[in-house]
Amino acid sequence: MQAAPLTDRGVVLVSGDDARHFLNGLVTANVATMSAATPRFAALLTPQGKIVVDFIVVEIPAEDGGGFLLDVPAALLDGLLTKLKFYKLRAKVTVEDRSAALAILGLWGDGVDATDAGAVDGLVIPDPRLPALGLRAVVPAGTAAAVAGTLGATLADAADYEAHRVALGVPRGGVDFAYGDAFPHETDMDQLAGVDFKKGCYVGQEVVSRMQHRGTARSRVVPVAVDGFPPPPGTPVTAGEIAVGTMGSGTQGRGLALLRLDRVGDALAAGTPLIAGGIALAPRKPAWATFAWPGETADAS
Known part of the structure; x- marks a missing residue:
């Protein structure tokens, strides 16, 4: 098992009598039942349904004070x-930046489980996006090495975790898509347990529900195989003269x-390669995805 401090993450504490109801009325996931x-x-969305910021919500046990920690990109x-x-208006809610006191640790690889979590000074939880991603830990700042030792993990760095994430095909905001310009479906949040389509209203809910029921998400973040190192994020992807997308991480x-x-389907059917920065790309469907893929029948999973 490996453990990497994710120094690009920050922590927000949302607490108070109305914290659960407050968050549940704003974000795409069901906080009421967690x-x-x-x-x-x-994610918190714009009224037009685009992602302002995505994050992992961790509930603090009542015996530890209660409330919710948001594991969020530090830049946002x-x-x-x-x-x-x-x-929050008049809601009984307190919102605090806890990044100076708390840090995020990613844990993955052989032997990952939460059986030793009770020995850790912090919260160790399964990554809610995909079991293969491993665990997340919210721990006191400066204790990454100690936590790794307690859990029997080898201390790694964020680049190792990034390689793990990319291998699984899980998008990262700010690199694989632009905040403020992408819908949850385009970033695979609907596939990665990031949207509850049965909960009540939240900001942007009507647009997201319409995309779900009409199947109108034409763009997706997907894995691509390359020979060597891929071109940098933001590099246009083309099929002949036709723009088909943008490179990410x-x-x-x-x-x-x-x-x-x-457009990828049209290119594959015509035998036209996808090119980014002069490098050929071979797109593939993630193993965890259920959305339709070019060449599959409409009801394929």
Whole structure:
């Protein structure tokens, strides 16, 4: 098992009598039914249904004070605080930046389980997006090495975790898609347990529900295989003269790209290669995905 401090993450604490109801009315996941053992992957959206910021919601056990910790991209933390304070109105809610005191640790690989979590000074939870991602730990700042030792993990760095994420085909905001310009379906949140389609209203819910029921998501972040290192994020992907998408993150031999799947299907049918920065890409459907893939029948999973 490996453990890597994820220094690009920040932590927000949402607490108070109305914290659960407050969050549940704002974000894409069902916070009303979660518990300390069932974290959620969620996003705050614009009224037009585009992602402002995505995060992992972790409930603090009542015996430890209660409330919710949001594991959020550090670069977007101030903006999230502003939004949450704007929405809280008269709700009995306190919103605090806890990034100076708490840190996020990613744990993955052989031997990953939460059986030793009770020995850790912090919260260790399964990553709610995909079991293969492993665990997330919210721990006191500066204790990463100690936590890794307690859990019997080898201390790694964020680049190792990124390679693990890319290999699984899981998108990362700010690299594989642009915040403020992508719908949850385009970033595979609907596939990665990030949207509850049965819960009540939240900001942007009507647009997301319409995309779900009409099947109108034409673009998706998907894995691509490359020979060598992929081109940098933001590199246009083309099929002949036709733009089909944009490159995202990558490691040796593989990457992610936000692609128009209808155009990818046309290119594959015509035998036209996908090219980004002069490098040929071979797109593939993630093992965990249930959305239709070019060449599959409409009801394929």
